[in-house]
Amino acid sequence: MSYREALRAAMREELRRDEKVVLMGEEVAQFNGAYKVTEGLLKEFGPKRVVDTPISEAGFIGLGIGASMLGIRPVMELMFWSFSYVALDQIVNNAGNIRYMSGGLINCPIVIRGPANGGTNVGATHSHTPEAVLASHPGIKVVCPATPYDAKGLMKAAIRDNDPVYVMENTILYNDKGEVPEDDYVVPLGVADVKRAGDDLTIVAHGRAVITSLKAAEILESEHGVSVEVVDLRSIRPLDEETVLASVRKTHRVLLVEENKPFCGVDAQIAYLIQSRAFDELDAPIHRVSSVDAPQIYCKRLEDQQIPNPARVVAEALKVLA
């Protein structure tokens, strides 16, 4: 099953399970989804459950948040997470703060989902990766599935969660295939996953950077004889600190890989975590590979270099191992 189909399966199962689940977004219904993630769901569930919205992110995202306060469980698609920026007041100030400002009287069981990635040759406005920005706000949960299995399990967990959960997908992963059980399962938020076991180096990554890191690990093993462990965070907030630390204690060398820009990226937090709780375990300084610190470039040849790729990860890993 593809990553796209896994997301769709999660939504279909939750639409069947709970009549308060509603899908909403631009082109999700009649058009079958800009990236076909919601294909066929209008036909199966009808226009009350699968709703096309105008191009009006602040309006419809805010509407979903308001509806969630009364117990509706909206799953809102952003065609790109880049478009969240025009709805940031709703996403941060309203969904993220209402529970706190009401002294715990209100909760917002809303999911906002959509792709958050560069690498698609569309220029800077459509290539943002806001997981670090959004996860920096207490009150908000953020997950970044890397595989079809995690996409389904995390999406189902997100829909059942009673807090706002923002699911950041990746258009480049939509066609990736993987084993996905037909039955009902969830991947709990806040549980990282060791995607590859190894002894010499820990790579911590999330989202598509996990796939990139796994490819790099293959090269490091076959060409350099290095055994690499790849830890997939899966969830940015809540964050599974223990799995990261356990891997560090095992390999004693760390490379952090993410598709964010370096300044205040997720890995800045991970690096702080490791130095504060496992400083004595480190045999070498922590290194990072992130996107080159510039707005996303349009030129495809250079964008492929701007984002972490296996060659950059291998090169940086060898520095950690040197």
Add this chain to the structure above:
Amino acid sequence: MAKPAVLTHPESLKRPAGPSEYAKNPVNAGMSKAEKVALYTKMARIRHFEQRCIRVYQQGKIGGFLHLYIGQEAVAAGTISLLGKDDHLITGYRDHGHALMVGMSMNECMAELTGKVTGCSKGKGGSMHYFAPDKNFWGGHGIVGGQAPLGTGLAYAVKYLGRKGSCICYMGDGAVNQGAVHEAYNLAALWDLPVIFVIENNGYSMGTSQERSTAHPGCLAKRAEGYGMAWDVVNGHDVYEVRARAAVALRRAHEESKPTVLEIFTYRYYGHSMADPDKTYRDKEEIKEYREQKDPVLLFEKELIAEKVLTPQKAKAINEAAMEEADAAAKFADESPDPTPADVTKDIYWEEDNRGPDTSSRGTIIFE
């Protein structure tokens, strides 16, 4: 679509204030004497609570911002007195009047202002962020116009759940130039949502008059026409008129599931907030004229005395009781404890507050 007879102001506002021509309107004529007295009492309570807030603020016990509702009482009182069990409301930061009208206590409201744990939001919200979801009151929102999509969403949920209800979404005249408000208008009209957008037009968006902030002459409600929505203009100094005209919008929401924009003309006697010295953008004569001739509490008092529902003595007693209640609330707030340092990191996530078999997530969610 409703076609009001005037372009700018309600007809009744063009004449000197006198007996309400809406007294015989069925929604008002149908009120019992006790209900009328109760409505007057609520308006007086808002007035005296707010006046007591000024003193508490001047004593340095209220932090940050304090936006007073004095002068605007008939708007919240008139509209909220019409609401039933499936009618919801949400407003901006000038929210004290709405809170008291839905039945929140002066104690919890005053304690919130002074940041005490006994406040309605446990001292975590402040003046701009009162909430009482058990009373269908969804805040209390600090960002101008940011509540408009939320209110539209509450109306969407009411409709989705098959209930015959509505949401009144209040905003100030300054909010009408925010994009979120226009997006909410579009969705409300597009999806036939039972929402009533009430523009509490007090003439000034902070210190900028309507003439200096808002393009196109004429009333703000008329912008509803761009979305094919019904609209009306209302004299907000006359609580009977507010009730009569809001009842039409509420029927439209309940019976037809259609939205309305109601522009209610009102006036605030104090600055935008207590931080506003109120010296640069309007003259004292203007404020004096409103206080003396159009005060909504005094006008309603006169009305009820003329109807022989109230006597001057009874009105005096009601006001004295409201003052005493406000004094007691200030004392309650004074004597209440602060939240503890441990409280700072509570009430952030539902899941952290409700750990049990139904909660699945793990990992660190509050960071050091």
